[in-house]
Amino acid sequence: MDQVMIEITDLKKGFGDNAVLKGVNLRVRRGETVVVIGRSGCGKSVLLKHIIGLMKPDSGRIVVDGVEVTALAGEELIEFRKRFGMLFQSSALFDSLSVWENVGLGLLEHTDLDENEVRRIAREKLELVGLTQVEDLRPSELSGGMKKRVGLARAIAMDPPVVLYDEPTTGLDPIMADVINQLIRRLQTTLQVTSIAVTHDMNSAMKIGDRLAMLYGGRIVFEGTPEEVKATQDPVVRQFVEGRAEGPIPIYEG
Amino acid sequence: MNLAQYVGRSVGFSVAEVGAVFILLCSAARRIPKALKQKHLVVEQMLRIGVGSIPLVLVTSVFTGGVAAVQAAYQFQNYVPLRYLGSVIGKSVVIELGPVLTALVVGGRVGASIAAELGTMKVTEQIDALETLAIDPIRYLVTPRLIAGIIMLPVITIFSDFIAIMGGYVVALIGLGITSHVYFSSLKLFLDTLDVFSGLIKAIFFGIIIAMMGSHHGLRTEGGAEGVGLATTRAVVSSCLLVLITDYVLASLLFRGVFSR
Numbered sequence: 001m002d003q004v005m006i007e008i009t010d011l012k013k014g015f016g017d018n019a020v021l022k023g024v025n026l027r028v029r030r031g032e033t034v035v036v037i038g039r040s041g042c043g044k045s046v047l048l049k050h051i052i053g054l055m056k057p058d059s060g061r062i063v064v065d066g067v068e069v070t071a072l073a074g075e076e077l078i079e080f081r082k083r084f085g086m087l088f089q090s091s092a093l094f095d096s097l098s099v100w101e102n103v104g105l106g107l108l109e110h111t112d113l114d115e116n117e118v119r120r121i122a123r124e125k126l127e128l129v130g131l132t133q134v135e136d137l138r139p140s141e142l143s144g145g146m147k148k149r150v151g152l153a154r155a156i157a158m159d160p161p162v163v164l165y166d167e168p169t170t171g172l173d174p175i176m177a178d179v180i181n182q183l184i185r186r187l188q189t190t191l192q193v194t195s196i197a198v199t200h201d202m203n204s205a206m207k208i209g210d211r212l213a214m215l216y217g218g219r220i221v222f223e224g225t226p227e228e229v230k231a232t233q234d235p236v237v238r239q240f241v242e243g244r245a246e247g248p249i250p251i252y253e254g
Numbered sequence: 255m256n257l258a259q260y261v262g263r264s265v266g267f268s269v270a271e272v273g274a275v276f277i278l279l280c281s282a283a284r285r286i287p288k289a290l291k292q293k294h295l296v297v298e299q300m301l302r303i304g305v306g307s308i309p310l311v312l313v314t315s316v317f318t319g320g321v322a323a324v325q326a327a328y329q330f331q332n333y334v335p336l337r338y339l340g341s342v343i344g345k346s347v348v349i350e351l352g353p354v355l356t357a358l359v360v361g362g363r364v365g366a367s368i369a370a371e372l373g374t375m376k377v378t379e380q381i382d383a384l385e386t387l388a389i390d391p392i393r394y395l396v397t398p399r400l401i402a403g404i405i406m407l408p409v410i411t412i413f414s415d416f417i418a419i420m421g422g423y424v425v426a427l428i429g430l431g432i433t434s435h436v437y438f439s440s441l442k443l444f445l446d447t448l449d450v451f452s453g454l455i456k457a458i459f460f461g462i463i464i465a466m467m468g469s470h471h472g473l474r475t476e477g478g479a480e481g482v483g484l485a486t487t488r489a490v491v492s493s494c495l496l497v498l499i500t501d502y503v504l505a506s507l508l509f510r511g512v513f514s515r
């Protein structure tokens with residue numbers, strides 16, 4: 001089980017003058033869930049988008065399951081993405097499709113299952129995220145938290161071996177957040193899903209993460225199990241985890 | 255900034271972009287066999303282009319035919335007998351007015367809607383989401399629109415030709431006192447199948463232009479609502495201009511090259 005599934009080496013990315021990732025190194029083992037924490041705007045979503053090849057790095061490489069994602073392009077890259085599921089921070093649901101079509105689109109496109117079968121699977125995945133009787137609605141008719149959960153159902157619809165979650169519990173009530181935490185945990189224990197989750201929700205981070213990694217100043221400055229995070233004396237991590245305005249992390253960036 | 259750059263920028267089209275559009279066209283065309291396997295996507299786009307455009311094209315075409323009749327009658331004065339009115343209207347409609355006006359009207363409507371739809375999908379990360387589902391956005395979004403444009407523009411053009419000729423007929427009958435028999439026999443006398451054919455060839459090119467301008471500007475959208483607005487404007491302006499330029503090029507090729515021999 002100690003096989004490395006995702007390996008990020010010296011990843012750098014900037015937008016114009018704004019250097020966002022300044023050399024990120026991170027390894028995720030097969031079947032492991034790593035939670036990336038860090039301040040708003042520090043580049044967590046950008047990091048996830050690199051792993052699935054939606055963004056190209058300025059330098060550095062990412063290897064997933066032995067394949068160098070950063071070297072893929074065109075149809076090879078599209079094909080490779082079948083191994084991934086991704087939940088977007090903004091949910092990014094297809095607003096011209098109904099909820100069940102959103103969840104089932106991958107199945108409709110890539111398998112020979114007929115519409116009824118796909119609908120059934122979509123309904124099943126929606127139940128997993130606590131949604132019933134919404135499958136014929138349009139995304140515009142859902143609340144923010146419902147959209148997030150539809151996005152999650154879509155991400156796991158094809159049972160991908162790697163799932164990237166961008167803030168899975170943001171916008172959910174505490175009870176539903178716990179349902180989602182348990183779901184993520186269960187996917188990992190029953191299906192050996194490897195995942196990287198980004199979150200601000202420390203409670204969720206502690207529950208779903210085998211390890212936590214803190215992204216700060218464009219680098220991973222701390223990695224450790226939830227226990228290690230609780231015990232650490234690192235002032236940056238302490239300030240973040242405890243949610244204090246006072247400390248080494250500046251409030252205004254420039 | 256020189257004049258050419260200024261004009262290029264205002265119409266939303268630069269030399270670098272021509273290359274990008276060409277690459278997009280090639281990628282979209284290469285995916286036609288795959289896209290044809292998913293008929294529902296193509297049919298949906300065909301309906302959206304066709305059904306929505308019919309009322310607009312109907313109105314435009316009736317009046318175009320009517321104006322053609324009035325104008326031709328005015329220019330005929332003392333030089334050409336009015337009984338040739340039908341053939342002049344028929345030829346100008348089928349070769350030129352039908353295809354070009356259809357393309358301008360449909361380009362405004364459909365080009366804008368393609369750009370707005372794809373642009374919104376781009377800025378709300380829906381295109382990224384498609385990619386994460388291992389769905390090729392060009393195959394899924396652009397190619398069905400390209401196929402629909404290629405099929406529907408000629409279809410709408412035939413419809414427009416017919417309506418414009420009837421519009422001319424109404425004016426000829428009521429306003430100019432030409433009988434049905436005279437109008438239609440003169441129409442038949444000079445109207446060539448080659449004329450109709452050349453009009454439809456143009457329509458195919460116009461269909462490609464409209465689909466590609468909408469898709470190109472839509473997929474390149476940056477920012478939010480403002481970006482979508484900009485993309486929409488650019489799609490319409492550039493497709494209308496390209497339609498007119500292509501019309502000239504095709505007219506030169508078809509009538510000076512092929513048909514004059």
Ligand SMILES: Nc1ncnc2c1ncn2[C@@H]1O[C@H](COP(=O)(O)OP(=O)(O)OP(=O)(O)O)[C@@H](O)[C@H]1O
Nearest residue numbers: 015018020038039040041042043044045046047089
């Ligand atoms: N497409 C883009 N173009 C230009 N800059 C971008 C782009 N995407 C992200 N950025 C910049 O990269 C930085 C990191 O953005 P990112 O979305 O990764 O933050 P984040 O850590 O996910 O924040 P949050 O927790 O608020 O979601 C920001 O400064 C942002 O301005």
Ligand SMILES: [Mg+2]
Nearest residue numbers: 044045089166
């Ligand atoms: Mg983010």
